[in-house]
Amino acid sequence: MGMTSKLMVGNWKMHGSLAANASLLPDILSGMGGVTCRAAVCVSAVYLAQAQSLLTGSALAWGAQDVSAHESGAYTGEVSAAMLHDFAVRYAIVGHSERRQYHGETDAVVASKAQRALAAGITPIVCVGESQAEREAGQTESVVKRQLAAVIHANGHCISEIVVAYEPVWAIGTGLTASPEQAQAVHAVLRAQLQAATAHADRVSILYGGSMNADNAASLLAQPDVDGGLIGGASLKAPDFLSMLKAASR
Ligand code: PGA
Numbered sequence: 001m002g003m004t005s006k007l008m009v010g011n012w013k014m015h016g017s018l019a020a021n022a023s024l025l026p027d028i029l030s031g032m033g034g035v036t037c038r039a040a041v042c043v044s045a046v047y048l049a050q051a052q053s054l055l056t057g058s059a060l061a062w063g064a065q066d067v068s069a070h071e072s073g074a075y076t077g078e079v080s081a082a083m084l085h086d087f088a089v090r091y092a093i094v095g096h097s098e099r100r101q102y103h104g105e106t107d108a109v110v111a112s113k114a115q116r117a118l119a120a121g122i123t124p125i126v127c128v129g130e131s132q133a134e135r136e137a138g139q140t141e142s143v144v145k146r147q148l149a150a151v152i153h154a155n156g157h158c159i160s161e162i163v164v165a166y167e168p169v170w171a172i173g174t175g176l177t178a179s180p181e182q183a184q185a186v187h188a189v190l191r192a193q194l195q196a197a198t199a200h201a202d203r204v205s206i207l208y209g210g211s212m213n214a215d216n217a218a219s220l221l222a223q224p225d226v227d228g229g230l231i232g233g234a235s236l237k238a239p240d241f242l243s244m245l246k247a248a249s250r
Contacts, residue, residue, distance in 0.1 A: 004205060008229050062089055081117050123161065190225075214240045228248060
């Protein structure tokens with residue numbers, strides 16, 4: 001069981017605009033009275049300056065959705081961890097299944113990204129999760145363990161500084177959610193794997209992601225090893241996101 005307060009992170013993906021963000025972020029902030037969980041939004045890199053200016057000093061942190069595996073150099077289009085640090089980001093998602101699927105990110109690349117983030121003082125949110133076919137083939141445990149093992153191997157004793165997000169690929173953006181029992185079963189496997197690597201595994205927040213919404217958040221968050229959520233679609237609507245932050249604050 002994780003020992004810290006719950007952590008709820010919005011993953012805006014490739015959504016937002018200067019105008020939309022300028023109303024969504026204040027709408028979220030204005031409803032955060034009574035929210036005691038940790039909360040963040042991961043926005044497109046081009047909106048980090050805007051997020052920083054609107055959120056500095058508030059209870060809502062901001063983060064990036066990716067970070068380069070390289071430190072600096074001739075990598076056109078990439079954003080380094082040091083650049084993210086310039087905008088005071090607290091979190092960077094790494095290894096989201098959309099990056100693994102559409103941009104060919106391997107376990108080794110994801111592990112390097114986590115390393116770059118940690119070295120810059122940014123908490124990587126390391127995403128793991130099986131596809132529908134892998135679940136049906138009984139490979140769920142072996143897939144998520146392989147994905148996390150690469151990050152543990154590359155990051156040694158710093159591993160207690162990461163956040164893990166279990167996101168079954170079949171649940172992302174589909175409206176299909178893992179049941180609380182299915183989520184807990186995988187979270188327990190990940191917790192045990194972290195325990196074998198660090199004495200501080202209880203400090204690692206293990207988030208659930210995949211069609212989490214205002215209706216199912218409370219039952220998922222009630223599981224002993226579900227320490228929060230990584231929320232896509234439902235994080236783009238202030239009332240929905242706020243109701244999930246409140247569910248995580250109980
Ligand atoms: P979803 O996305 O909540 O829209 O399913 C979650 C994610 O991909 O992080």
